[in-house]
Structure formats: C-alpha cells, structure tokens
Amino acid sequence: MTSRLAAVLWDMDGTLIDSEPIWIAQQFVLVEQHGGTWTREQGLALVGADMHDTAVAMQAAGVDMDAAELVAALERRVIESLQLEVPWRPGVRELLAELVREGISCAIATTSSHEMAALVAAAAPDGAISVVVGSEDVARTKPSPEPYLRAAELLGVRARDCVAVEDSPNGLAAAIASGATTIAVPHDAVLPGSGDFLMWPTLEGRTVEDLRGSMSNTVADSEGSV
Template identity: 90%
Template sequence: MPSRLAAVLWDMDGTLIDSEPIWIAQQFVLAEQHGGTWTTEQGLALVGADMHDTAVAMQAAGIEMEAAELVAAIERGVIDSLRDEVPWRPGVRELLADLVREGIPCAIATTSSHEMAALVAAAAPDGAISVVVGAEDVARTKPSPEPYLRAAELLGVRAEDCVAVEDSPNGLAAAIASGATTIAVPNDAVLPESGDFLLWPTLAGRTVEDLRDSLSG
C-alpha cells in the first residue's frame, strides 16, 4: 500500500520560481556600483548558497560593501523585481493547485529571507503554501537539514512522510539529511550525477499521484 504523502516541502529559488537570473543581475548591479569584477559563472557557483557566503565571495571579488549591507541590497532588488512579477517554474502552479485540491499542505524552506518567501507564498494559488521558513528562521541554513525539519515541524508532520523538491547541491544535501524523499529538478546549478534522490527533468505534467509514487518508492 502506498505511503501517505503528508506534505510537500519546497525550495524556492530555482525550484518554485526562476529567480536565479534575478539574483545574478542584482549581483552585477552591485559590482558596477561598488567596484570589483563579477561573472555569470561566479553567480551560478553560488546557487543555493547561504547569503553570507555570497557576500564573502563578492567581497573577495573586490566589491567594497559591508556584508550585511551587500546582502540587504541584493535581497531588496530581488524583492522589488518579484513584486512586479513572480516567474514561476514550469508546472509549479498547476502542481500546487493539484495539491490544494487533494488537501496536501506545502511549505517553503529557503536560504532567502522570510519576507521574500512570504511574497512568493502569497502569489501562489490560494491555500497552497501554509508555512514559510526563511534564512532568519533557523540557526543553520542549507546544507543543514534544519530548514526542512523546521518546515515539517511547523506543518505538524514528520519529514520522513514528506517529499522535498530541490534544484541545488546544498539544497539536495539538506533535504536528504532531513529524511524527506527528495526530488531534484535541474535548473541553473550543476547537480550530482547520482545520490539518494529522484531526478525529474521538469515539474510540467507532474501530478500529486507522481509525488505519492515517489514517496512509496
């Protein structure tokens, strides 16, 4: 008999929304304004990283800003962009709506800010995302499993009864360590060739039944 799907735990950047190009664009803006050099490759290398790591990398590239100021400036630029338009990844809104119809709760677990994740949750289909865990909501961000464990706790379920959806190596490590069944949906980041996860090329056309099958498998 298939296992019960208690909830779906979602990464945000690059998984729910195609926001990585927005993050990298904001990094270039700060490089132009505050000195230093920056490349798309450097930006892609930071996909899924903690924002502190991004600040350190940009400072090392010669961008003369305090870490907290740098992080705040990048996040504010991304939030402003998302207020204009939320660039959903293929199949996401349809799958979220399907989950609502089936009464299966969802959470966002992200290394981005709670404010940004709450904005995305508000733009999702009504009732789709009931819990948000941002970087400031945990003591340790990904690759620690804490964001996913906290999301499951807030939903009142066991992580082992959940499916987590990710797009980055750090995120996959966090989701797998939490005990959730983990699905990798590739986007900009280079993913491991193999591991304790399922690989779905896209969420387009995927259904709740597919999620249930992944959990029971």
C-alpha cells in the same frame, strides 16, 4: 502501495520560481557599482548557497559593504523585481493547485529571507503554501537539514512523511539529511549524477500521484511515471 504524502516541502529559488537570473543580474549591478568584476559562472556557483557565502564572494570581487548591508541591498533589489512579477517554474502552479484540491499542505524552506519567501507564498494559488522558513528562521541554513526539519515541524508532520523538491547540491544535501523523500529538478546549478534522490527533468505534467509514487520508488526509477 504508495506511502502517505503528509506534505510537500519546497525550495524556492530555481525550484518554485525562476529567480536565479534575477539574483545574478543584481549581483552584476552591485559588483560593477563598486568597480569590481563579476561573471555568470560566479553567480551560478552560489546557487543554493548561504547568503553569508554570497556576501563574502561579492566582497572578494570588490563590493565595499558590510556583509549584512550587502545582503540586505541584494535581497531588496530581488524583492522589488518579484513584486512586479513572480516567474514561476514550469508546472509549479498547476501542481500547487492540485495539492490544494487534495488537501496536502506545502511549505517553503529557503536560504533567502522570510520576507521574500512570504511574497512568493502570497502569489501562489490560494491556500497552497501555509508555512515559510527563511534564512533568519533557523540557526543553520542549507546544507544543514534544519530548514526542512523546521518546515515539517511547523506543518505538524514528520519530514520522513514528506517530499522535498530541490534544484541545488546544498539543497539536496539538506533535504536528504532531513529524511524527506527528495526530488531534484535541475535548473541552473550542476547537480550530482546520482544519490539518494529522484531526478525529474521538469515538474511540467507532474501530478500529486507522481509525488505519492516517488515515496515508494527507487532511485533507479528516477524518471518516475507520467
């Protein structure tokens, strides 16, 4: 018998939406505008990182801006891109729509800003995402479990009764520490080969029943059922 699925807690960048290429492209632009150099590898290394860490790395690469100003400028560029089009990851919209039909709540827990996450939530199927936790909504961002614990609290559920979906090492650490059943869906970031999480190659074709089943599956059965 599968466990009760109270809610689904979603990472955003790279999990709900394919935004990492946008982030990295805008990192290139800012660094080059300041006469520095940047590589895709540097951008990928920051997937799932706290925005302060991103600012420090870009300052080291030559961006002569205050950290807060740098983060604001970078996020503004990404938001402007998302306002034109939200690049959903495969299977996400279909799964969100099924969660709505099943009456299962969802939240976003992200290291990006609340504004950006709210934009994505508004573009999701109607009623799919009712809670947003951005970087400024918590004292500690991922890999701390605080974003996921806060998201569960706002939904009125326990994190251990939720499934969290992630794509980065920091995000996995946060989700696992929160007590949520954790599913890794690889994208740009290099993930651990094993751990206290399930590995799904994609969300395409996945169902609410798969999410429920993940709560009683073992890590050894990480491919899950389709």
